[in-house]
Amino acid sequence: MGNFLNFNGKVYRSDKVFIGANNRSLRYGDGLFETMKIQGGKIVMADDHFDRLWKGLQLLEFDIPITFSRETLTKQILALPGKNLHPRDVRVRLNVFRGDGGLNDAINNFPNYIIQTWILPDHSNQLNSNGIVAGIYEDARKTCDVFSNLKHNNFLPYVMGALHAKKMKWNDAVILNSYGRICESTIANIFYIKDNVVHTPALTEGCIAGVMRKNLLAKLPAISYEVIKKEVTVDDLLNADEVFFTNSVSPIRWVQRINDKEYGNAIIQKIHAGLDL
Numbered sequence: 001m002g003n004f005l006n007f008n009g010k011v012y013r014s015d016k017v018f019i020g021a022n023n024r025s026l027r028y029g030d031g032l033f034e035t036m037k038i039q040g041g042k043i044v045m046a047d048d049h050f051d052r053l054w055k056g057l058q059l060l061e062f063d064i065p066i067t068f069s070r071e072t073l074t075k076q077i078l079a080l081p082g083k084n085l086h087p088r089d090v091r092v093r094l095n096v097f098r099g100d101g102g103l104n105d106a107i108n109n110f111p112n113y114i115i116q117t118w119i120l121p122d123h124s125n126q127l128n129s130n131g132i133v134a135g136i137y138e139d140a141r142k143t144c145d146v147f148s149n150l151k152h153n154n155f156l157p158y159v160m161g162a163l164h165a166k167k168m169k170w171n172d173a174v175i176l177n178s179y180g181r182i183c184e185s186t187i188a189n190i191f192y193i194k195d196n197v198v199h200t201p202a203l204t205e206g207c208i209a210g211v212m213r214k215n216l217l218a219k220l221p222a223i224s225y226e227v228i229k230k231e232v233t234v235d236d237l238l239n240a241d242e243v244f245f246t247n248s249v250s251p252i253r254w255v256q257r258i259n260d261k262e263y264g265n266a267i268i269q270k271i272h273a274g275l276d277l
Helices: 025-026 046-059 070-084 155-166 211-223 234-238 267-276
Strands: 004-007 011-014 031-039 090-097 114-117 132-142 172-176 182-185 189-194 195-200 225-230 241-247 254-257
Touching: 004 070, 025 090, 031 046, 031 070, 046 070, 046 090, 046 211, 070 090, 070 114, 090 155, 114 195, 132 182, 155 172, 172 254, 182 189, 182 195, 182 234, 189 211, 189 234, 211 225, 211 241, 211 267
Parallel strands: 132 172, 132 254, 195 225
Antiparallel strands: 004 011, 004 114, 031 090, 090 114, 172 182, 189 195, 189 241, 241 254
């Protein structure tokens, strides 16, 4: 991470403390976030990120002041890498949260926010040659409700899945929904290929409405791949021909193994080569 961050429009050193014991985000996970990528001096898929953010703010019943705008946030996001002396592509985390208060008595519903940036490796857009090793995490389930598609701060299933993955020496863990079906990984949406058809869990299955997921669903038919959004069982995933993960920072990541199942990547290579990511 860089040495500086942006808190509510002002730049501070990243070791400064902003959150007190009464903060609702700390107490209750009351907020949401966006993970973005800056490439060539622009936010990649910016409109999709801000559309998702604003939808989340409405669902979480924030009051949006006129000073909290897409234009203002964009300027501040694009300014921070320069302050942090990041010379190339960067990952951005925009965390938006309510301020102080108890469960029933928030001081107000205005958004507070923190912007942070991290430098990305040169190969972040390239297809990984060493496949991801993952496993299915059974102990925490993702609920399927009106908030499930948001990147909100109630992240416990992902946190515990990531801890389990580290213990098991996996690169990532697959999270199940409350019905025991495939939802997503701790950091990515999941796609699998079977008989040359691409499949992914439907949004009704509780997965985050990923920005890269949305763009892939639009682009894959244009390069002659059928895409099916559906309920995905564990058996579906373990019987797939190929599997890949996707998020806004790493567009397509080949998965080599889930549990004891090994996957190839011949079609994934063709998809990666055929898409402008």
